[in-house]
Amino acid sequence: MTGWSIVTPVKPLGLAKSRLRATLPAAAALSAYYLSGPDPFGALDGDFGLPGDGDADWHAAIALAMALDTVTALLGAVRVDRVVVVTDDPVATAALGDLGAVCVRDAPADGLNAALRQGASVAALLSATDGRGRAGTASVGADLPALKSTDLDAALRAAERLGARAFVPDATGTGTTLLAAPGRLALEPAYGPGSALLHARDGALDLTSSLVVPSLRQDVDTAADLDAVRSLGLGPRTAALLEIGVSSDGQKAPTPARTAPIHI
Ligand SMILES: Nc1nc2c(ncn2[C@@H]2O[C@H](COP(=O)(O)OP(=O)(O)OP(=O)(O)O)[C@@H](O)[C@H]2O)c(=O)[nH]1
Ligand SMILES: C=C(OP(=O)(O)O)C(=O)O
Numbered sequence: 001m002t003g004w005s006i007v008t009p010v011k012p013l014g015l016a017k018s019r020l021r022a023t024l025p026a027a028a029a030l031s032a033y034y035l036s037g038p039d040p041f042g043a044l045d046g047d048f049g050l051p052g053d054g055d056a057d058w059h060a061a062i063a064l065a066m067a068l069d070t071v072t073a074l075l076g077a078v079r080v081d082r083v084v085v086v087t088d089d090p091v092a093t094a095a096l097g098d099l100g101a102v103c104v105r106d107a108p109a110d111g112l113n114a115a116l117r118q119g120a121s122v123a124a125l126l127s128a129t130d131g132r133g134r135a136g137t138a139s140v141g142a143d144l145p146a147l148k149s150t151d152l153d154a155a156l157r158a159a160e161r162l163g164a165r166a167f168v169p170d171a172t173g174t175g176t177t178l179l180a181a182p183g184r185l186a187l188e189p190a191y192g193p194g195s196a197l198l199h200a201r202d203g204a205l206d207l208t209s210s211l212v213v214p215s216l217r218q219d220v221d222t223a224a225d226l227d228a229v230r231s232l233g234l235g236p237r238t239a240a241l242l243e244i245g246v247s248s249d250g251q252k253a254p255t256p257a258r259t260a261p262i263h264i
Contacts, residue, residue: 003081004156004180005126005133006074007119007187009112010067010087010096010142013060017143019221021059062241064095066220067142069235071096073215074140076149079156081133082126085142086119102126116189120181135160136182139189143219144177145238146229151213156180158207165204169196171217171228178216179204 010016074083083101087093093103104122108114116139127133136159140152159166159180165188168178176195181187190198200206208217215232219225226242234242 002132002134003079004077004135005120005123005137006080006083007116007123007137007139008067008071008074008083008085008101008142009106009115009119009139010085010089010092011063012087012089013063013067013092016063017059017066017220020062020223020226060091062238063142064092065235065237065241066145067092068095068099068237069145070140070142070147071099071101072235073144073147073149074152075100077152077156078149079135079153079160080149081135082123084119084123084126086115086122112191113189116187116191120187134183136180136185137187138178138180139187139191140178140216141219143221144216145220145235146215146218146232147235148215148233151216152178154211155207155213155216158211162205165199165202166207167196167199167204168207168211168213168216170219171214171225175219175221177219178207180207 071083071085074080085092085096085101085103086106087096087103088106088109097103102122104119106115106118108118119139120137123133123137136156138156138159140147155166155168155178159182163182165182165185166180167176169175170177174194174196176191176199179187179189179191179199188202190202192198196206207213218229218232220229229238230242
């Protein structure tokens, strides 16, 4: 049985997740911590702790951690044959490529929907070459750090059964966390504000009318989302960073102990 091709867009890490900036912990404390302790993100070596760019480092680290946990869960799904990551970020390319994703440049450089269309084209070319990933094409953002492969499998299975374009709205009901186009159907992404409604208006079916897939719905855009993903069970890289940096009430945490261990 052939499986799915998943297309995952990743903004340049330093620009991603801008709505989280206000909740990030004191960069200087984290920089000091990482200078003295093990670096859980070998790919970021040399970046952590550089004087003056602590905020950028922390920001890149949390965006990368979430992308790594998301892509790990995507690749762990039984129904997934391939993950195509569309990104212009060299660190994300190296780290996600190491996990087993196929990484391609964001050649259109024209926003999220253009990046997804490009990723879908690459996925189709690869499928034509090796026969894998032909069950369908789906897009999933790189900001689902609590994603469980079983939730993704359930959604892809439901989309296969419907044989029609289908989507999963985010936890707020307004955004989209998964858009699936079974078989040879075109993905036709319409991400952006109110994308759940846009996808429904385009004829995509809402998979959550018959499915409960909380980990697939909880993306992380805001501070409140951080608490929500914690309660779902975070992936290990995101958990390591958040436990160090942000307390459970979303407040900045005290300076971490320089000797605190990190378990990845
Ligand atoms: N390649 C690529 N990925 C994108 C682009 N815009 C958004 N993404 C990715 O699409 C996914 C969903 O995007 P958003 O939820 O809007 O995340 P974001 O843009 O990082 O967050 P904010 O800065 O807070 O809006 C994330 O994985 C982003 O990294 C883009 O123009 N190109
Ligand atoms: C990108 C989207 O959502 P958000 O930025 O709210 O995660 C979307 O649903 O189109």
